[in-house]
Amino acid sequence: MSACVIGHITVKDADKWAQYRAQVPATIAPWGAELVFRGLTVKVLAGEHAHTDTVVIRFPDQASVDGWYQSAAYQALIPLREQAADLVLISFSD
Template sequence: MTAYVIGNITVKDPDKWAEYRSLVPETLVPWSGELVLRGTRAKVLSGHYRHTDTVVIRFPDSDSVANWHNSPAYQALVPLRTQAADVDLVTFEAD
């Protein structure tokens, strides 16, 4: 079952965030992750949304998500991510 990672992001340091963003795609390759969307908030249509950016990544299944997230390659980027932005990552399985 296809799984998605959605990141809701508030950028703190644009330069570090740009560096982090440039390094993430190569960590997706072993797990067949595909970057679907990288976007900045255009307009809140309903409710409250505190973040500035969003990312959506598609994976073949939940195991691939877990393997990517726990991989040494991605975990090596987590300290940079933490310095660059406040990020809430969630995963969903598609029906």
């Protein structure tokens, strides 16, 4: 059963966000993950949505999501991420 992480993002510092984004692929590769989508919100069709950007990353399973998120490589990026953007990360599986 595959699993995905969706990030809803509001960038606070574009330079730091670019640094963070450049380093994330190396943290997901060991977990067999792939970037599915990264883009800007065009329109909210229903309800409220405060963030401007969205990312979707597919993992082979939930264990891979958990391993990636808890990995030393990704944990090292969290301080940069927090300086760069406000975001919500959601994990789900099919």
